[in-house]
Amino acid sequence: MSDISVAKPYAAALFQIAAEQNLLEKIEEDVRAVKDVFSNEGELLEFLEHPKVTKEAKRDLITASFAGLNTQVLNTIFIMIDRHRADSIAAMAEEFISRANEERSIADAEVYTVRPLTEEEKTEVSAVFAAKVGKKTLRIKNIADSSLLGGIKLRIGNRIFDGSVSGKLERLERQLLR
Template sequence: MSSPAAANRYAVALFELSKEKNMLEDIRADLQAVKQVFQDNEKLPALLHHPKVSADKKEQLLRESFTGLSEPVQNTLLLLLEKNRIDSVVLVAERFQELADEEQKVGHAVVHTVKPLSEAEQKLISENFARKVGKETLHIENQLDPRLIGGIKVQIGDTIFDGSVKGQLNRLERELVSGKR
C-alpha cells in the first residue's frame, strides 16, 4: 500500500537534489517516463512485490528496464524497491511534478469549449488566466463540452471561471428566481 506521506518525502528529497544538481527538467522527464511505464504495465508492480522473486532479480529488472534514466532517478527507484515502497512510484512522480511546477510558476488548466481551440486561442487563454492565478505559464488541456452552448469554462485547480452561455443562463435563472432583477 503506497503512502502519500512517504511518497512526498521521496519527492521532496529528489526535488531538492534536482535543484542542487541543476537537473530539474531531466529528472522531471525521467519521472514522467517511469510513471507512464508503471501506469501502462500493471504486471510490473506485481512482479516487484512478488515474494518468490529475489531482491537481486527485482533490482536487475529495474536496472535493465530503465537504462537511460538519470542517476538520481535510478537511485530513487532502487531505494523505493529496497524500502518496499515501489508502489509509491506514481505518487512520487506526481508530487515531484507539483513541486517543479510550483518552482517554475507553471499552472495547469482545463478549458471546456464547444469546439476545439486553436493554438492562438490556447496561447491567449494561457496568458490571460496565468496572470489571474499568479502563474507565469499555464498549460491548457482543451475538453469539448457541447452542453456549454458557447463561450468557455476554465478550471484551474479548485477555481472555475465560467464564461459559457450555459453558465450565464444559469446565473440569470437564479437571479430571476430570487427576485434580484
C-alpha cells in the same frame, strides 16, 4: 501512512538533487513519464509488490522499461521499491512535479473546449488565467468536450473556472428552480 506522506521525502530529495545539478526540466520530464506509467499500469505495481519476485528481477524490469531515464530518477525508484514503497511512486512523481511547478511559478491546467485550441489561443488563455491564480504561466492540457456546447472550462489545481454554455445553462436552471 498515506501515499503522499511517504512520497514527500523521496520527492524532496530528488528535487534537491535536480536543482543542485541544474537538471530540473530533464528530471521533471522523466518523472512525468514515470508518473504516467505507474498511474496507468496496475500490473506493474502487482509485479513490483509481489514477495516472490527478487530485487534483481524488479530492477531489471525497471531498467528495461525506463531505458534512457536519468540515473537519479532510476535510483529513487530503486530505493522506493527496495523499501516496499512501489505503491507510492506515482504520488512521489506528483509531489516532484508540484514542487517543480512551484519553483518555476507554473500551474498545470486542464482546458475543456468544444474544439482543440490553437497555440495562439492556448497562449492567450495562459496569459489571462495565470494571472488569476498568481502564476507566471500555465501548462495547458487541452481536452475537446462537445458537451460544453461552447465557451471554455478550466481546471487549475482545485479551482474551476466555468465559462461554458452548458455551465451557464446549469447555473440558470438552478436559479430558476429556487
